[in-house]
Amino acid sequence: MKAPLNWLKDFVDINVGIREYVHAMTMSGSKVEGVEDMGEGIDKVVVGRILEMEAHPNADRLKICKVDVGSEMLQIVTGAPNVKAGDLIPVALVGAKLPGGEIKVSKLRGVESYGMMCSMEELNLTRDYLPDAPENGVYIFNEEVKPGTDVKEALHLDKVIDFEITSNRPDCLSIYGLARESAVTLGVPLKKPEIRVREEAGGNASDHVTIEIENPELCPRYSARIVTDVKVGPSPYWMQHRLAAAGMRPINNIVDITNYVMLELGQPMHAFDFSKITGSKIIVRTAREGEVLKTLDGQERKLDPSMLVIADAERPVGVAGVMGGENSEITEDTRMILLESANFNGTSIRLTSKKLGIRSEASLRFEKGLDPENTIKALDRCAELIELLGAGRVVRGIVDCNKVPKRQDTIRLDVDRINGLLGTDIPVEKMVEIFRALEFEVDTNTMMMKIPSFRSDIESAADLAEEIARFYDYNNIKPSLLSGKEAMRGKKSYKQRMEDVIRNTMCACGLNEAYTFSFTSPRVFDSINLPADHPLRKAVVISNPLGEDYSIMRTTMLPDMLRVLATNYSRKIETARLFELAFVYHPVEGQELPEQKSVLTLGMYGEDCDFLELKGIVEELLAAMGISDFEFRPEREDPIFHPGRTASLMLKNADGTFRKAGVLGEIHPEVAEKTECPERTYAATFEVAALIEASTPDRKFKPLPKYPAVPRDIAVVVKDEVYVADLLRAIRKAAGDILEDVSLFDVYKGSQVPAGMKSTAFALTFRSPERTLKDEEVNAAMDRILKSLEHQFGAKLR
Amino acid sequence: MKQQLESIQKKALEKLETIQELRELEDFRVAYLGKKGELTSILKGMGSLSPEERPVIGQLANEVRNALEAGIAAAKERLIKAAREEKIRQETLDVTMPGRARKLGKKHPITLVLDEIKEIFLGMGYEIAEGPEVELDYFNFEALNMPRNHPARDTQDTFYITEDVLLRTHTSPVQARYMKDHKPPIRIICPGRVYRSDAVDATHSPIFHQVEGLVVDKGVTMGDLVGTLQVFAKGVFGENTRIRLRPHHFNFTEPSAEVDVSCWGCGGTGCRICKGEGWIEILGAGMVHPNVLRAGGIDPDVYSGFAFGLGIDRIAMGKFGIDDMRLLFENDIRFLRQF
């Protein structure tokens, strides 16, 4: 809400500097977003009248003018094509510092000039503010002003304060409402000018028009006045300038007056050309199926029965509270008008305005819920201004159709409760003073208060506490820290601690944490080669997305990881290692909300990145989480991954079966190509819940070995397709308890072994916790191992 | 013989001075003290001495032996020290060479800020609560005193899935869910992802992160809110940070406040970061609205509480001086490795 300072001053004495005022208002709840000083930098510019004008002897385009600037007569040379003797124009005097530079005495083709006539642009103003300014040339006043008047006064160049008004305070979408807040904030009285209407037209408004409300729940009140002998023309400068400063375009005196009253009192108004109202009847009703109305903006609007309209006996003449119809618009020929001041249901206005795509100054006020008691005052103010401007003669009386239901409008001032909620010790007298300034009627005997009709936001003690707190100043509340309350335990849950373990382990393994968007494009499924019927394609769809690229909630994070890797790769970054811990969302049949699953995704390419590096990281993670019962199995079915270089992580269930907790491997070359990732890109994805379920919080100490270890090596040649995991399992089984550890240390393929075969070498450590092992025991174990490998895999000792 | 011994001692000790290597020293020891060494062979001639001379010479011989042994030990020590010093000299490195690159990964700046905030509130006895991102309209709006068609809903450009299901626009629905399942006293923070229909640019993102805080107990005051926010602000932005509360309006709190912290760029004197204001708005807060307590099954005549919500992304940007929000979601390694 833009409020010109001088307009506010009509209702409140602002006795402090602008900076202090703005700060005080912000701290009492009317946040100031900015202040525009329209007259900034415009000094020593006054109104002048051109008395004489003659041609310049040495230049065709220049003219020499004698200009009356009040205190003296100046000779000014001008090249403006649009001025003539008698015109009132802005004159920048010698010494004036305009945004364009300082004015000096100058000689133009031999003739001295003592000032400059100014255009709109030279005064740093826009056409919104001076709609009557010429396209180019000097601005000419179209209204009588005394020569010598400071142009800031003549053009009402004011300081305009932009207030942010919260949705609960529609009463502050008005100059008067803001003046009320200012008065309480500054501790000065609110001026309440008496409105006087002469009603000179004779007759009664009710003789001219009848009003019928068909839907009182959508329109609790409709009040109207009739004005005759209307003379439509421009409104005076002061009004035009205030409207423009507040951000509304001046149109004509009648429309300007209705807008002026809306800005001043917060009650939207509308003026109908009464000659266009058929049957002398206003009916407030919902639109009929198929009805159309051309609104004031020239657009044909299709109406439907959810919308409230203002109609005459035959047809709609306006969309209630949103915009008037062209069929009853004020024109130059209008002679009689009906002034509407009504109250509409906020929700209904909001929905209609949304449906029609019209947001007007009227609708944005109505939709917040306005004070039904304000309609009469606004009508009277309108009438007063019409009389003041000589824009018409007001007919006696108001036609007021009032169906406002009685509402609870008293509340108890519970001082202890307010202080208890705020943690303050504010005396009752201070509270009463604040509420009276806010126009609550306080009975200090019963402590009951009557809530002013414009404060429908006040419902409970908490609301009262806010009123007190904001004028007491929030920052005067003494800070405390829940003293005297029961102490509470702050601890992460097991799941939250495990998530920390995951992040820490990923970082320790050199992976950097990524954050990607949770919504994505349905096309990503094609880029990762997902078959058309793949369950991951079933996603939660956003009904109003920012675009197709952001239109579904992701069911897998791999495409995002691949995109991030591709981004880094395209920027010539040689190595990238990343992880992300986030959610995927799976729709569940018969359930409103989808299943939200926490997923860990890893991705990498570049230096040292290969399958075993990735697997090593995963093994490190499993160790960190205390997961010991797992297996990696070759995974050939996942369409995203290289079928020969991918494994599934299988976690062992309590019953000995295994469940899949994720996949790790090299990205399928086709997918890598489609996603513009390097050829060798590695990724993994795991269900975090499964990992956490398999994890153990406890670690049991194992005594350090007391007896020496016996190291042995064994190398066997087997067929290529034999899995190392199977060899290891066989070795462990054959060796028995005394085998402490076995690890693969070499795999060899080449000239030393036959084609289709590989040599695998293992390092074994034998140890007993109870005694020093004898050579014979170890030898026997080695024999068993070799026999088992020969028997199961056709292995040959190398 | 006595002369002989004295001359051996003199000659040997002089020789010792000249020895430069450990092996030479061993040769020296063998040459004098070995089984066939000079001193040994002289002592073999002891038999020819008179009984009177024998103890005298014997003592002298022992003294010579001791002197040589001490000399050898000293020389050994000198040589070892010299050798060590030489080794040190030779293996001296250019310590200004760059260290060998490590591969430690980094946490995302949002995680870092979140961790810091969690730590502060865990220390004050808060638990961490979580809730769904695809949320019911009921918890996101209705239970928070924003019934259907409430104009305040328009200010939170919402992504909808169906009429009743949406992407949560704030972390506040976790409050509503938590109150349904837990009785006071309640002290929780709820971190998480939130969604608003804002196009992506340097200062906006349709996805960002918030932390919600909720305390409900008997006799909780607005003073407790102010004190808690002070602890939080000092913890995150530094000990000299001040906070300022301005009245505002949220449907789910009453009284409500917007909270500014003194600018981390200038400390409050005004700079480019705070646009000359000296203050930066970082969060919204207030006393839990009675209707919200009621919706959570808590009697507002018995209990009161406060709630606050803040945006993590903007705090991370402020703390680390990140000037473009898009960087947070682009995941350029060169960006991520800076934190």
Ligand SMILES: [Zn+2]
């Ligand atoms: Zn600053």
